[in-house]
Each structure stands twice: as structure tokens, then as C-alpha cells.
Amino acid sequence: MDFSACLAIILVSAFFLSVHAIPLPCGNATESLYSMYDYIIVGGGVAGLVVGNRLSENSSVTVLVLEAGEFDNSEERVTVPGFVGQGYNPAYDWNITTAPQQFLDNNSRFYCQGHVVGGSSILNGLVTTRGSSADYDAWATLGNPGWSWRDLLPYFIKSENFTANIGPDTASALHIQPEISKHGLSGPLQVGYPRFFYNQSRNFLQGLSELDIPILDDPNAGVSARGMIAPSSISAGNQSRMDSRRAYLDGVLNRPNLHFASGQTVTRILIRTASNHPVPPFGYIKRAYGVENVTCTREVVLAAGAIFSPALLQVSGIGPAPILRELNVTMQVDLPGVGQNLQDHAMVGAFYDYTIPGLFSTRNLTGDVLQSAQEEYRTNRTGPLTAPLISAVAFPSLRSLVSNWSSVIETFNSTTPEQYLPPGTGRHPHLVAGFTQQRSLLLQLLSRYDVGALEILADSIGTLTAAIQRPFSRGSVRALSADLLANNTTLTSNIRLDPRYCANPTDCSILLAGLRFNTRLVNTTGMQQLLPSPSPPWDAATSQNDTALIEVIHRNLVTEFHPCGTTAMLPFELGGVVDPRLVVYGTNNLRVVDAGIMPIIPAAHLQAAVYAVAEKVSFYFSLPKDIPV
Template sequence: MLSPITLAFTSSFLLSFTSGVRILPNTNGALSLLDSYDYIIVGAGIGGLVVANRLSENASVSVLVIESGDIDDRAEDISIPGNVGLEDPRRYEVKLEMTPQEFLDGETRVFTQGNVVGGSTIVNGLVWTRGSVADFDAWEHLGNPGWGWMGLLPYFRKPAIDEHGLHGPVEVGYPKYFYNQSHNFLSGIQKLGIPANEDPNNGNATGACIVPSSMTAKNQSRSDARTAYLDPVLERPNLHLITGHAVARILYGKGGKNSSSSTYIPSFATNQTIDTIIATCKKEVILAAGSIFSPVLLQISGIGPAKLLKSLGVDVAIDLPGVGSNLQDHPTLEPVYDSWDIVGSTRDAVREEYLANRTGPWTAPMVNAIALPALSWITERVQEVLDDAANAKSTLPSSYDATLREGYAAQKTELLSLLARTDTPAYEVMSTSWGQLAISAMQPFSRGTVLANSSSIFENSQPIIDPRFCSHPIDCELLLIGLEFNNRLIQTPPMAALKPTPPPGFGIEEAQNRTALDETMRRKITTGFHLSGTTSMLPLAYGGVVDPSLRVYGTRNLRIVDAGVIPLIPGAHIQAAIYAIGEKAADIIKNENSGTLPSMNPRPGEPQDSQQASPENSSKP
């Protein structure tokens, strides 16, 4: 067992918590923390709550979860599917700003993500799609044994009930109401030769469908990580949760920063003016702060690209170039087609029906229907597009070292293979309740970075987030093809019956001028809210940050369990994949801590042991 570290905190530190949370201020206003914990988890999103739940199943194991947000109040704007996208972002979200997008229009983009117990599952669009077999087999090809489709399938099944889940805590199902335009959309899509897919979670995601959602069948309300993984186990005395606290730094434990047996513990506080609390960890620290803040926390703790750390005035503990690199997202356009025939009832009437009967439009999330076409289904220029994708110059960030460039080359090989298939989508179109036909490029070739802006999590805490949309030109080309597909779609008889009017700049006649359409499009591209890859599970030779056991290279007791570990973004909405990652991570952690210490990961520059997959040894079909 790893040696514990002494716990220190200020007795005057006052907190407020929602009833039922295990950690409460005592009568003196001090925290009722244990002297030490076996596991300390940073972040209470999907990964953090799944791992906390599973590890605390063992009553002899103590678990502390530290979350910067609060617990939501289950108000109507959060719990009701029909209110998706209408919540007040000031309550449970943090606003983040991207750097000016030089390959688009030179302007910034603002986006939000969940800052609450349950993470973005409290505010997301509920869409539940796993992705295709080939998406995850690509993870294995990139040097991650056990992370292909068959290795993940038991963990896709474990979190959910329905849509092929076994008896998991997350409910997945369908609303009791479908917008009429969803049927027009599906009929129009099929008129263009896109087949229906009655089972989008069977390993072949391509096709059009009424999309499953993370929602309860009985109450027709949101099913999220908090209600699924935390609420049922709040009474476990060995599971503690602290809200309203940001982890300030991961500290070095016994062994020192230059030792090959380095261990890590977190310190945390509410803001930089209050003394930090140091939490004692006997076994492992698990980062689950998300693809933005997990890499930032590593960087300010001395783990990351040496050049960046030195510029921040941070001592370099582990020079790990991949921390904060390999950022991926699904670039998205959100055109709204006016004159769309939407719900005729008033909002008050819709609300009354929902509250009385759990029926009506409020049971339906903003996205009822989606289509995930393969490239060959939306263009006859397949080989030309593939050639452009293979040969076009991709501008990688100047900060990428040789390992990251080697890793990108391997990813690019996988992407070209995925794009050529008919069982993996190149593009998604989502039909919303208010006339939006949102489109996303599902196999993006562009890569970006997330970098700390300061050595303090509190001072200038806005990270430098640069997804570098369309830094590989094929991503914008795929979106242009998607817009052209939209214009064909709205001319089909089922869709034409809705009398949709394209937004300015995206009209059928305007689309004839591809140069002008491209310029208009680049002003509108934004995030798909699927940012991932910034602490990638890849071999060191590919710029990886964690190994297939999700342990950070060069550390003994530090793992990451969130979207950042995704090595290659799947052609799907990613919440189902993150739940699966959390479940698999929990099993790995349990197995590796059942009586013996985990093996030490190689420090960057050291040879990898026989259990660490190398890209040369990974098999391909």
C-alpha cells in the first residue's frame, strides 16, 4: 500500500451542501473529512461518478469525490426533455471561450459545459448513440489492447437499461411524443437513399433513426450520471463528496518528483484567497475533470510539455508532450430553416399536459431524429474526397513534437479507412423541434490544443482552448457536402411539405457559388460539444498521455477517466462511450489494486514493458 500523506486544512473553512451528501460541516463549521482515503476522484461527471460508485461497492474501500460545481435542484429546465437547450447557463454551466479560429473567420467561439454534479449529463441533449464497431477497433489498432468493440461491448451494456443495456442504472429510451416533422425528416432522408436504421446501437451506426435518449420511461425525464450513479448510493458511509471546490494542484507524494515511484495527491480550495486543503490518498488519484480541465490540472502540476510548463513558471516533473494536445471535436453547423411547422400548442398548455400526464411535446428532447450517412451515400465524389483527405496539407500545431506527429499519422490512416466504409458515418444531420437541420463532420482530421494560461487554477483560469477547426481542409469540405445534402433534403416531397426556408447564405441558389457558401459556412462553424482526446490513451511513441490501464505515463497512482482519454473520436455522440470508459476503468482499478501494487508505467524516454502495446504489434483486419 502506498504511504499516506498528512492531511491539512483550515478549521474555519465553511461549506454548504445539499441534504444527503456525506460530507457536511460539523457544529464548529469544520469539514468532517476522514484522515485518509483509498481513492480520491477529481470531478463528478460521468467518469468520476461511475468510478466512485463501483469502487465504493467494497465497504472496506474509502472514496472521496471533489467537484467544483454544486448539486442541481432538479428544476424543470434541467429535468424535462422538452426544455433541453433552454436552461439558464449561469446555474450549472461554465462559459469557456475558444481562441480566434484562424482557419475559419478569425473570430472566437463561446461554449458552455456542465459545472455540476453529473457534469454535462445534466445539460446535454440526451442523445444515446454508441458508434460503430470500426470506430472502437481503431482504438485498438492505435495501440490499446482490450479497447476495441468486443472489449468495450460489456461496458456499453453495463451502464444502461434498454437499448441493449443489461440492468444498468442509466435509463435509455424514447419519448411518448414525436414531432410531425421528425416523420417528414425520416421520409425525406429515405427518398435520398439513406436507409432507416432501427437499431443505431448494434455496431453499425449509419442510417436514419428516431434516436434513443437518456431518459426515464415512466417519468419521461432526464436520466443522468448523478441520478444513476450517485443518488442511489449516497448513504454509503465510505463514499464522500465535496462540492464547490476546485482542485488547485496535484502534489507529489512519497518518492519525490524525480523518483520513478512518484505518487500524487490533490490539494483543493474554493478560491485562491483561502488556504488549500490537502487530501490524503493511500491508493490512487483519479482525474475526471473533463477534456479541458484534466490536462490543465496536469500542466499546472508539472506534468506536460516542458516548454509550456517552464513558460508558466511550473517545475517540470514529467515532460509529457501529449498533455493538452490531440484535441478533437465534431465541427458543427446549426442552420435553422424558417417556416417550419412546429408544435401548435401554447407553452402553458404543453407544460400542463406534461406535469399532469407525462405526455405531450415536453417529453421529447430537442433532437427526435438523426441521420448518420456514410460518405458514399451523400456524394458521388468519394474517391476525390478520400484523395483530398490523404493528400491535403494538414497544419498541425507548432507545439506538436515528433511523437505527436507520428501519432497523428497513425490516426490519419485509421480515419481514411473509416471514411471509406459504409458502416461508419462521415456526416450527421440532426432534426430539431424548431426547424434546425444541424450538421457535423463525424470523422474530423483537424487537431488542436488545450493549454493552461497560468500556474494557478484560480488566476486567469480560462484555459487557452484552440480546436483549430478546419486546420485540415477536408473537414470544411465535408461540411460543404453536408450543406448541399441539406438542400437536396428540403426539396424532397415530405420535407417540402413543411415549406422550409434556408437561412441567409445557405439557400439552394446561393449554394451554386461554392466559394461564397464556404465563406458563409466558416463564419457559422462551432463546437459539437464533443471535445476529447487531450489526455489520449496512446503509446508514448504516439504522444500518448495514459496507457491502456488509463494510468498517466511516469506515475504510479494517477489515472484519468474522462473524454480526454479518447484516442480517436467516434462517429457518434460520446456520452455512451464515456460511460463505458468509466465502467471499464473501474474494473481495471479494482483488479490492479486487489492485493498487489500496480506496475510502474515507464517514464517518457524509457522502454515500454512487454504489456504495453506498440503500434507495430497491433493487429489490423
């Protein structure tokens, strides 16, 4: 599984300003903190560190980055790809739980999000997929000029330092033949392949081919509705995790104009009126001038992630008017979309233990075998510990999942757009209008043979996880108190996260089709060579019973940790929160730069897209405000 590359939220307190220097790793320390900066960035995860790096390239401006978490200790549970999924320091996680999921089993879900410098890039599963060109062309179609695949590709390239570090025999067997022209060779983020692949990956690809699912030579060249071996965010040289901290921060901490402070949690953006004349429909335009006790002359950049950024906007007076009244905060801008349009990739694991004698898998990494693998990794940077939990994935189209795909589309199209939106503020006319256009695009995408509807993730022991990629359900995020640290509780206690999984039954229907697809997959010749043995509830009877499978989905559905959409880049009248420059509507200098701006979730792991979004918006900072994007 993959933990989304999302970003943490942070606060500056009066005590913070009394400190004369902020300690940083490796003996580095910032200079004394100023009371005023040109730019303040709230969040030191993927997007925040990219923007901080790029802004501070201009030595004439001062930049402050604030992060709630601390630096990780570079322990092997973080850095070694083979240990992904085997636990991490609890201090690196916000330990969020969702609201009870009423459309599943009324239970909450655990929701990992990075509470550490580097955000969720410290915790994720390393899988690096961009999605299809159609994903980003849909963003542009929704009223966002400059955000198509063609527009974003240069920034995918700019962020990446790609290495096709695969021998010819392995490359041929696993269909790894990258289009180098679509990759960056000198960016900060190293992307490559492990020096070890489990043999089960070949069986998986062979099984997909038997089901007429083509295998991609390069999953990041604009087409994704195929099977693939995905590259990873790892250093090709030392075969360790490459996260946003190591890619974008560690090498620039000595810049005198860049100050970084960890362990700081922002709870409010300071906002004042910037104009003397009202501008319909926003009233008087607002200007962000800082956070608690630190002011800025140019911009505040929210990079706190799709959960925390909208909550921070709400307690600062920007959001749906009914919520602001309930919070008893002064309304600065009535933006119905703040905290709405939440999307995520929900997933269900199916378990088919591979029982062929002599098969090597992650289950063998215990005792003396693990010790030997550790010695090999530490000495040579080779062996099974270079392999992440997941490399073999597929994004089958709806046409590949069900034979009656056209009638399925018609069934989906028969409901009214607002029927499954969150009640109350979630059905504001602007949000209904926005979702109507989103749904139309989703139906078009699902009709295509070259666009994935579902993801199948295959590990080495026989887990085939199905993850919905184009959800029709929409959830919400909202602050529960004007003081996000009220009653001496944690910040997450005062934020309600409700993904509303399967609120639209379309999503569970596609997951059902995915589980049926897994049954066909394990019965192919390629997969049968592994002697898969279904583990309950994946026995033959359950696998053929739709009612039983839906119950399994309701009990076992969890998140792929990819929240987005809660500060959507859409026209205001479609429920948008930010414009195509990612400036919050009704303000002239407050931007959001994280996964929350994604109007429709891509069929991909989100970290590559977040890097590209942050690289692209960093270019906008250098443009005069009247230059079109």
C-alpha cells in the same frame, strides 16, 4: 444540439478542511472529512460519479469525490426534455470561450461545459448514441488492447437501463426495433424514448430513404451510418432527464465510505518520486499522493474533462517540457501529448422553415398551448414536453455525401501529416507519429459505406444541422499560469482552449458536402410535404456557390460541445498520455478517466462512451497491476 458529457474540475482549500461536514441535498451530509482517503476523484461529472460509485461498492476502501459546481435545483429547465435548448441556470456552466479561430473568422466561440454536480449530463441534449463498432476498433488498432467494440460493449450494457417504451404503430413508423441483446436492462442510467414525437421526424426519415440512406432499427448495435430515431437519456417512467448525478450518486450518498464535496476546485495534484531507479524514458517514476491538503493511499483519479484535466496535469508538472518551463513549474514527467490532440465535432445549422399550415412544432409551445402542455406533462408525463429538441438524426457516410468520394480521399491523402498540426509543441515527433496513424485510420473509416462522416440533426421547425464527425484538425489546451486561480480570476481565464476548427481544410470540405446534402434532402418528396422555406443565407444561389457556402461555414461554425483527445490513450511514442489502464505515463497511480482519453473521436454523441469508459476502468481498479488488460 448536444452539450457534451464532460466533467468539471475542482479545488480543496485550507478552509475546506476546517469544515466538519459538507451539506448534501435532501438532508444528507457526509461525515467529517478525513485528511486521507484511499482514492481521491477530481471531478463530479459523468466519469467521476461512475468511478466513485463503483469504487465505493468495496466497503473496505474510502473514496472522496470533489466537484467544483453545486447541486442543481431540479428545475424544469434541467429536468423536462421539452425545455432542452431553451436556457439553464448560468451557474451550471463554466462559461468558457475559445481562442479566436484563425482558420474561420478570427472570432471566439462560446463553449458550454457543465459546472454542476453531474457535469454536462445536466445540460446536454439527451441524445444517446454509441457510434459504430469501427470507432472503437480503431482505438484498439492504435495500440490499446482491450478497447475494441467487443471489449467495450459489456460496459455500454452495464451502464444502461434501457426501455423500449414504444407502441407497435409508432415503432413501425419510426423504425424503432432495438436489439435487446445489445442493451442493458438493469444498469443505473435510464435510456428510452419520449411519449411524443413530432410528425416531422417521419418526413425526415422518408427523405433520407429517398436519398438511399437506410434507416436503422437500432442505432446503438454497432452500425451507425444510417438515419435513425435516437434514444434519449430520460426516465421511461417519469419522462425526465436522467443524468449522472441521479443515476450514479443520489442513491449511494449514504455509503459511509463515500464522501462527496461540491463547490471545491482543485488546482494541483501533489506528486513525489516513487522509485529509486530511473525507468527510461520517464526517469524516476512518480506517485500522486493527493491534492491540496488531502492525501490518498492508493490513487488520484482525474475526471475533470478534456479541457480541465490536461491543464491540471500541466500545472502539476506533467506535460510538454516547453510549456512546463514557461509555467515555471517543476517538471515531474515530460509528456508531449498533454493538452494536444484536441478533437471536437464542429457544426453549422441550415434553416428551412416548415410552412405547411397546421403543422405542430416547438414554435407552438407558447401562451395557452405551453400552459396546457405543462399541465399534461406534470399530470400524466405525456405530451410534447416529453420530446427533446433532437431525436431524428443521420450519420451519412462520405460515399453518401459525394459521388467522387474516392478522389476526395486521394486529395486528403496528398498532404503531409504534420502540415496542419498546431505549431511548436504540437509538432513534437511523437505527436506527428501518432497523428500519422490516426490519419491513416480516418481515411480508412471515411472510405467505408457503413461508417458515418457527418451527422445531420433535425429539429421540428426546419433546422438541419451538419456536424463533422471525423475531424482531421487538431487543437490544444494549455494552462496560462501555474496558479489556475491567479489574480483572483476564474479558472477558465487561466486556460487557453483552441480547437483550431478547420485548420485542416478537409473538415470544411466535408461540412460543405453536408450542406449540399441538406439541399438535396429538403427537395425530396417526403420533406417537400412540409413546404420548407429556406431562410438566408440558405437561398438557392448561395446553396449552389461553394465559395459562398465556405464563407457561411466560417461565420457560423460552432461546437457540438464534444471535446476529447487531450490526454489520449495511445502508446507513449505516439504522443499518448495514458496507457490502456488509463494510468498516466511516468506515474504508478494517477489515472485520467474522461473524454480526454479518447484517441480518436467517435462518430456519436459522447456521453454513452464516457459512461462505458468509466465503467470499464472501474473494473481495472480491482486487478493487480501485473495482470494484462
